[in-house]
Amino acid sequence: MTTADYADQIKHLDATLRSIEGVLDLAKLRKDKGELETAASAPDLWDDQAKAQDVTSRLSYVNSEIDRLLGLRRRVDDVSVLLELAQDEEDAGSLAEVGTEITSLAKAIEEMEVRTLLSGEYDEREALVAIRAGAGGVDAADFAEMLLRMYLRWAERHGYATEVYDTSYAEEAGLKSATFTVKAPYAYGTLSVESGTHRLVRISPFDNQGRRQTSFAGVEVLPVVAQTDHIDIPDNDIRVDVYRSSGPGGQSVNTTDSAVRITHIPTGIVVTCQNEKSQLQNKASALRVLQARLLERKRQEEQAKLEGLKTDAAGSWGDQMRSYVLHPYQMVKDLRTEYETGNPSAVFDGEIDDFVEAGIKWRKQRQTDS
Incomplete structure (x- = not known):
């Protein structure tokens, strides 16, 4: 040159x-x-x-x-x-x-x-991330735990603080669900493109016949509620249940009924928090998660009115968006942007910036085209 x-x-x-x-x-x-x-x-x-x-x-x-x-x-x-x-x-x-x-x-x-492409209404907010195991049994629960580690490692690589609100452990291995926050400006705008159904294909380590297994996990990303948001939750609209935290033995959180489950009666939304030792702390964290979910529901309803469409609160993260293939070949591919890499190990260790950037550009192009 x-x-x-x-x-x-x-x-x-x-x-x-x-x-x-x-x-x-x-x-x-x-x-x-x-x-x-x-x-x-x-x-x-x-x-x-x-x-x-x-x-x-x-x-x-x-x-x-x-x-x-x-x-x-x-x-x-x-x-x-x-x-x-x-x-x-x-x-x-x-x-x-x-x-x-x-x-x-x-x-x-x-x-x-x-x-510069992050200009949405809530893009500058911190992010609340929820991961749930989907179809696939114990492999799906293990996959959910792999995704939790992936996002926490991504945050760690960038120096972003995180706080895990809730981890619901599966019986054999992995997680049924987990909820955590990424405490950094623009974390929501950045990670919101990760919302969707993630798919893992591999030889199951839990199958004694060594068969290939496909499993799924859902990722939901919400903006953290700010003091300026008006999310009114009357006391008679919620039911609060307390129970003993679950998880690996030996933790002090397991010795008292400190875990909190809040049900929002009008919508049926249920949130839990069990990672703090104090019941009051868990209740405060659970209320923050509930407020974030109600804020996102409100945003989707307003958007649906503008578009003349019926909203589906789960639709934003219910569509398959990325495949992680470990067998018979090694590849991670985003099904929306077509971006892919042949190094799944690095991806699961938090190296997802290229996927995130491709997703942000893809979203901006869709908004421009529409």
Whole structure:
């Protein structure tokens, strides 16, 4: 590739980055940073822990966005200088270094560009994720646990805090269901494309005849309810049951009736929380999950009215969207975007960014086409 080709690529990357800087509004991010730093330094900040966590979380996010934008800008400027030096000195080694850096930059800028596509009403919220084992017996329960680990590892890779509200263990292995939050700005907009039915094909480790088994698990992603949301839940609309938590033995949560199950009588929605030691803590967490489900139901009903369609509360995550094949070949494929990889082990270890980015682009294209 010639120096002129590299120069054109750098020019294109520079233009793309300027567009991203404009959409993400670097000046506003810097202003927000100043205001959040002032709020974070208030002596009474931690008098309200929920507010304090919100402030510190948003400050961390803003700092991260600013650092990423400035870092990308610095890299674009540096590679441009390196190209000039390589051209002046006719240095083949430096020219090869330019090519490597351009490839890396293109990937990083593309990832940042995807963030600009998150403009939905709740996209900037934290995410509440629910995973349920579907058809497939013990293999499905094991698959649900594999998906839980996958998403928690993804969050860990990005430095996002998580909190597991509920894990309902299956009798032989794996999970019947699990609910957790990802506490990071835009977690909902990012992970919402993961909603749907996931399918696993493998030689079952639970089948003594070594037969191939297909199993399913459902993933539901909801926006976490904010203080500005009005979700009124009258006391007489809910039934609260308490019971002893289930799970691996030896845990103190198993020794008292601390687990909470809340049934929303008008809709039939049932939520549980058992991972805290305190019944009050579990009830508060369960109410947050219920509020998130009711908020999503309200959003879907409003959207259905606009589209003239009858809403189906389960339809948003009831459609098969990804296959994980471990036998007779190795492949993970998204059935909507056609994106695929031959490395399932990496995917189950949390490397799902490429699938998420492809899903966000696919969703944006569908919205544009409609």
